[in-house]
Amino acid sequence: MAFKSRDATPVKMEEGIFSITSGNHLITANLVVVREIPRSFDKGLTTQKIGKPDYDKIREQHEEFVKAVRRLGLNVIKLPAYAEHPDIQFPRDTILSYNGVLFNLNPGSESRKKEVDKNISDLGGEGIAVRRIDYPEGAFVEGGDVLASESEHLVIIGISGNKDNIRTNKKGAKTLAKILKNIDPEVTVVAVKHTGVLHLETGFTRLTKDIALRDPKCIIDWSKPYYPLEEGRRIKLPPWQIIELPEAEGYGAHVLPINGAIIIAKGHPTVKMLAEKYYNLVIEVDMSESHKMDGSIRCWTILHNENPATARN
Numbered sequence: 001m002a003f004k005s006r007d008a009t010p011v012k013m014e015e016g017i018f019s020i021t022s023g024n025h026l027i028t029a030n031l032v033v034v035r036e037i038p039r040s041f042d043k044g045l046t047t048q049k050i051g052k053p054d055y056d057k058i059r060e061q062h063e064e065f066v067k068a069v070r071r072l073g074l075n076v077i078k079l080p081a082y083a084e085h086p087d088i089q090f091p092r093d094t095i096l097s098y099n100g101v102l103f104n105l106n107p108g109s110e111s112r113k114k115e116v117d118k119n120i121s122d123l124g125g126e127g128i129a130v131r132r133i134d135y136p137e138g139a140f141v142e143g144g145d146v147l148a149s150e151s152e153h154l155v156i157i158g159i160s161g162n163k164d165n166i167r168t169n170k171k172g173a174k175t176l177a178k179i180l181k182n183i184d185p186e187v188t189v190v191a192v193k194h195t196g197v198l199h200l201e202t203g204f205t206r207l208t209k210d211i212a213l214r215d216p217k218c219i220i221d222w223s224k225p226y227y228p229l230e231e232g233r234r235i236k237l238p239p240w241q242i243i244e245l246p247e248a249e250g251y252g253a254h255v256l257p258i259n260g261a262i263i264i265a266k267g268h269p270t271v272k273m274l275a276e277k278y279y280n281l282v283i284e285v286d287m288s289e290s291h292k293m294d295g296s297i298r299c300w301t302i303l304h305n306e307n308p309a310t311a312r313n
Contacts, residue, residue: 026149026206027258029097032074033123033302035089037062038081058289062089065263065300068283072259075306079122088115090299092143093167093199095119095130097304099150099184103131105176108140108166119302128304133179141172144199144299147206153186154238157228158200159193161219167199170228177228190235192225194218202296205255207262208278212240213271215250245270251287254296263297 037059066076082088087109094105094116102123104116120130135141145158145168157173160166170191177189196217197203203218214220227233245253245268252268261281264271267288275282287297 026151026209027256027303028151029074029258029303029305031077031304031306032069033077033079033091033095033128033304034062034066034300035079035091036081037089038083038086053289053292061286061289062300065285065297068263068285069258069301071283072261074259077123077126077128079119079126082118085112085115085118087112088118090144090295091115091119091302092299094143095123095302096143096146097302098148098155098180100305100307101131101183102128102302102304103133103179105141105143106133106135106139106172107142108160108168108172109142112142128306133175135175136171138169139171139175140166140169141176142167142199144201144296146176147201147204149206149209150184152209153184153188155180155187155189156200156237157189157191158204158220159191161193161195161221174228181229188235189228190225190237191228193221199296199299201254201298203250203253205253205298206240207243207255207257207274210241211274211278212242213253213255213274214242214244215253216244216247217250218253243274251291254298256297256301258303265291265297 037055039055066078070076093107093112095102096105104120107113107115120132123130145160147156147158157176158168159170159173160168173191180187180189194200196219197215203215204212204220206212222237225235225237227235249268249270252265252271254265255271255275256263261283262275262279263283263285264275265287266284272282272284285297
């Protein structure tokens, strides 16, 4: 297996914050929104059967993640937890940022729909406007199924293949594609069916612009990717090198390359080895308790680029 040499070069470090130049800017952001962990979080939805999660431990792990994104120069807004919403610690599934525009999604899980209003309201309280979208009946889409690269004007939407646990469906993908086209007329939106994991980003993310990581449990039907707005028209995806991780490290497939650095889940040596070949700054975060609730690094966030001209006071 051939690898390119790393191309991320630290420029300076000021008060513990790294400034990095890199050719691997898949995701850039200046603001991250997170939620406090509710004490009821272990009552949330999960398909995992790997033990009961520990509240104190996940709070510590979450705080380590917050410290990590602060090191990368992001402003952090931490919203409160709500015991009646045990999954609200995963705001990415209900609010999406694209091209500097925040708008709500429409979860397929009935128990999560009320999180949308909470997130819109609480962000409004922070002076951050969220565009409210009314989705057609039966159109479901969650942020964990949206793999976006704004710099490439490319969005991949994962269609849930498990009929008993629909998170994002074809109607939701088509609705989201229309919204994205309205925000960015140049965007290419592609839909692809997946099974074996809760969300597409749980088992498949891009390490660099040319390389993607896949959990072997995540089965993606690459033979039939299509444009949601052009029913029946197929598309040939970019020639990414897709690396299938060892089964024992499959959970490590969710990585967060952001602002020229990368955040990975601790305890996955293959992922760490690959990350260190491409990034000078690799930050490991313990995700053991979030894993028990089907959570990934990205699930904890709403990553956003605030326009300085319209930013909050």
